[in-house]
């Protein structure tokens with residue numbers, strides 16, 4: 528069997544078209560246009576590329592965007608001041624601080640300073656808490672995008688076993704929560720899991736977000752399983768691959784996301800979706 532590809536790039540494109548249409552409607556009605564502010568501290572080249580891509584996405588759908596490119600020496604105090612100004616700026620619906628931030632800045636303090644109503648990453652403890660209670664909220668973009676892809680691929684959750692490998696704040700843990708809320712029976716594997724294999728072998732839905740190649744062996748994949756690869760690695764020649772050995776995984780899986788062109792583009796699309804949601808909620812009840 529060769530798995531069907533879950534085309535994240537195409538699905539993201541469809542969502543961007545829908546958002547573009549929503550913005551056109553706002554424009555036609557003379558209403559304010561949604562806006563995203565992106566903050567980058569430091570000069571990491573990969574982060575610079577991501578920030579540029581996010582701004583291009585905004586331009587594509589017709590959002591306004593601001594980029595705040597700060598030097599690596601920026602103090603935490605200066606960063607928090609900027610966040611305060613953006614929190615108070617009525618033209619800004621979403622605020623994203625590109626992670627990681629330099630060592631001398633405390634990530635949690637920064638995330639907590641962002642107004643939960645503008646937290647389009649869905650990283651603020653308030654929004655994480657709301658998600659865990661199944662309340663409407665801004666949801667972390669990567670897991671949210673993966674659920675969107677799974678839904679679009681006709682996936683069902685009730686009575687199915689989902690295994691998530693990796694338990695990070697931004698991928699694994701919220702992913703497990705999303706799958707649980709969708710009705711799946713969920714196993715979370717992480718660095719202290721002794722024997723990964725049986726959990727992978729019994730997964731109907733497998734999400735791999737380890738950030739390292741070679742941890743999950745593609746030979747373990749249950750035949751016909753739906754496989755989502757969140758990893759992203761760039762080798763010396765510039766080739767981008769995921770956490771899994773793709774050729775083998777594709778032979779065993781029923782459906783699979785490629786890297787590139789799978790989860791990554793969908794993550795960026797969900798950022799725009801969250802910005803539109805934040806806009807809509809703020810229009811209804813401005814602070």
Ligand SMILES: Nc1nc(=O)c2c([nH]1)NC[C@@H]1CN(c3ccc(C(=O)N[C@@H](CCC(=O)O)C(=O)O)cc3)C=[N+]21
Pocket residue numbers: 577623624625626627648668759767786787788789790791792793794795
């Ligand atoms: N506050 C914050 N929010 C984030 O969402 C966030 C962050 N910080 N820091 C870094 C990570 C990484 N991330 C990616 C999103 C999309 C692609 C993406 O679109 N990848 C494409 C292109 C790959 C390529 O570069 O060729 C693909 O997989 O097809 C990649 C990486 C968001 N992150």
